[in-house]
Amino acid sequence: MARDERGVTAQSADFSTWYNELVIKAGLVDRGPAKGTMVIRPYGYRIWELLQAELDRRIKETGHENAYFPLLIPQSYLEREADHVEGFAPELAVVTHAGGKELEEPLVVRPTSETIIGEMMAKWISSHRDLPMLLNQWANVVRWEMRPRMFLRTTEFLWQEGHTAHADEPEARAEMELALDIYTTAAREFAAMPVVPGQKTPGERFAGAVETLTIESMMRDGKALQAGTSHYLGTNFAQAFDIRYAAADGRETLCHTTSWGMTTRMIGAIVLTHGDDRGLVLPPRLAPHQVVIVPIMRGDSAAAVLAAAEQLAQNLRAKGIRVHVDGRDQTPGWKFNEWEMRGVPLRVELGPRDLAAGTAVLVRRLGDDGKQIADLATLPTTIPAILDDFQTYLLARATSFRDEHTHEVDDWTSFEAAVATGWALALHCGSPTCVDEIKACTAATPRCIPLTDTPDSGPCVHCSSPSAYGKRVIFSRAY
């Protein structure tokens, strides 16, 4: 197979086409038959499993328990919270027939589970001793997508959704912040994504939430991607589903609830954060293969080289490294291209001359430090550090990229220039009409009010009315 058959459009030539081709050709995903659905192939699913393991560990360490709630929700449940149904109604998939008959009440395929979990929490919670109730679910959800894109916007996706009930607002707000911390850490330390934790403006809140926190991340085309959200739902769902408890003094009191989710969209985010013209660049902590060994097999020495490659793989596995030996009947060059395209962080080339010399050739995926000759015997000791460095480097590189493409702007011309290539940090009046005008001119929308930024105020960058929020807002085109 020639390079061009497997090659993808260069990122620098057409970013959008590059992404669409790459996720398919790298074997991450394929299109499903029903509109907007995706098949997550083993190479993509493994990334999800690795992220999932880390999230699940942190979710459990912080006292949450996993449970599973039904996929099919009576349509009337959605209608009990007015904002919620308004937000989700256009995206629902509805089961009207089952068991050969028309149902008396249609069932919606869950787009999210606040309603059905609210119904069950109301049944389970009676006393303050039942609180806090800290639940998490790993599940699939369906939201009908008019403009699907693999991983980023799909009719069905996988996620975890945390749902908690608390005695009062401060405790529920602390929970919302805790969940966002888990996401921030997972995104930074595992996906090497320098996410910005922030507050959503009212127009960008989850349907039914009092407050939504988000982590926003910059992709390599300068657009923002929302990588995880955490909501304080106030007593909205508690009222709709009658989630009450008897306080210590006996008073019947409404619970304060939260919900928070991170999805398979993260796989797309990793592609868009780190990838380059040659394909994927996977952060080692989430790479299905952290190391690929390509044995250079020629004539008589082939068996010895393959055996040495397998032995090295075994020694690396003993150190906890995920390693793959590519013994296929293809040329080394073909394999190099393949594994570069698929984003393996580190390639080890091992040929007869290397073997004789007790060395191997190392090539980092970015290829920026060329081919390194390394001592074969010490690789199981040196490779873990090389992978750690690569992980650190990817986060640092993405952070520099984000910072170089983020501009604090105070006038409209600078704003337009900033959002053409990245993020604008601007003061905004908070008016929905002003937001619509900005969007119409530039396609940029308010992504978040960064949590850690310093207070600021002044005239709105677009309409010059007094600024809202007491801080600057990140505006950006977004996925």
Place this chain on the structure above:
Amino acid sequence: MARDERGVTAQSADFSTWYNELVIKAGLVDRGPAKGTMVIRPYGYRIWELLQAELDRRIKETGHENAYFPLLIPQSYLEREADHVEGFAPELAVVTHAGGKELEEPLVVRPTSETIIGEMMAKWISSHRDLPMLLNQWANVVRWEMRPRMFLRTTEFLWQEGHTAHADEPEARAEMELALDIYTTAAREFAAMPVVPGQKTPGERFAGAVETLTIESMMRDGKALQAGTSHYLGTNFAQAFDIRYAAADGRETLCHTTSWGMTTRMIGAIVLTHGDDRGLVLPPRLAPHQVVIVPIMRGDSAAAVLAAAEQLAQNLRAKGIRVHVDGRDQTPGWKFNEWEMRGVPLRVELGPRDLAAGTAVLVRRLGDDGKQIADLATLPTTIPAILDDFQTYLLARATSFRDEHTHEVDDWTSFEAAVATGWALALHCGSPTCVDEIKACTAATPRCIPLTDTPDSGPCVHCSSPSAYGKRVIFSRAY
């Protein structure tokens, strides 16, 4: 809360009511709002997670990769394999509307994924080098249930479904057997269920299969429960979905496929295999809490006792034991009843006098060896062995129970007596009409032809026609 409020109907009084009450009261599960759906609560979901971890490890060790396929399948896909659609049509839930519009083609909520995976395999497989293709999926499925029972028959359940494609029949049959081995081992070693691996008779095969293997297990009421199945699908789905490969000689050849699944039904099976009048009895390897420590807290010594309990828990956790300290404000007796009902394998009671003496009181869940006084300091060393013994004992006890309730029978009177309390091992003619007559008289059906039993033949136990299969068949009432 008094004992009777939490208590369940005794198993010996009414087996069916005992089960229905117990799974709810023990906090394993709750009823979902849509007919036949269940909410798997944290205590039940944890059992599933522990089984899942073991299955997933074994599935990966044997070369399979996890992937994820869409929930929603075009209705026409099901119709491509005649037996398959006939088997599943009555159980389908159908999405007819989505995104606010009626769909051009209805989508079924997957009842199983042979069709959609077949469609994708056809796309991915072209050469013999692509084979075998060994995939597994963890997912939810929906089959409309007219007579639901929690865990055993629910409209939605969780499972893993393996789907593989092979170059020829022997390889595909070997795969079917490998999957059954994984299930047999998981059921015996983790669930302590002495399952019998066997072949399904043609009338009990999966819709679309050439051959179905099963593991059948005896519940404490003598009924059989199918705990996992593995199917050789021949070229049925390969033909329906055009799954072909170019052989080494270039010839276009149909693949041979398999599928195999194990479900959340296993949680119900564990309850029905080991439970007793006082509630659940959980095998240690799948118990959310393997040990519960009940500190006996009185007056001044309460703090010291609780601290000692927490210290013991920490030492046990360091040994990999799942341990829970029950520090709630309830009487010790209340807690003893609660944890017995919830099936915790080992209870440790720790009071001020124990603490002073450097001892603790141990009570195994079955209570059959009374209260044991043990040396507190050595518990982290002795408890792992106690749990192992308990695990072994549960399997041995269930095996004895099964063997005592299994009878080789050659006449109709003995057959009726055998299936009234357990299993009959009988010769059968293989006629579907004869099966129907047996079922009408006794409610018993052919469960499987045990794989390891010795050849046998003679007249059918019911109609005296010559026996089929060359072996005896297990007949039993079944879940």
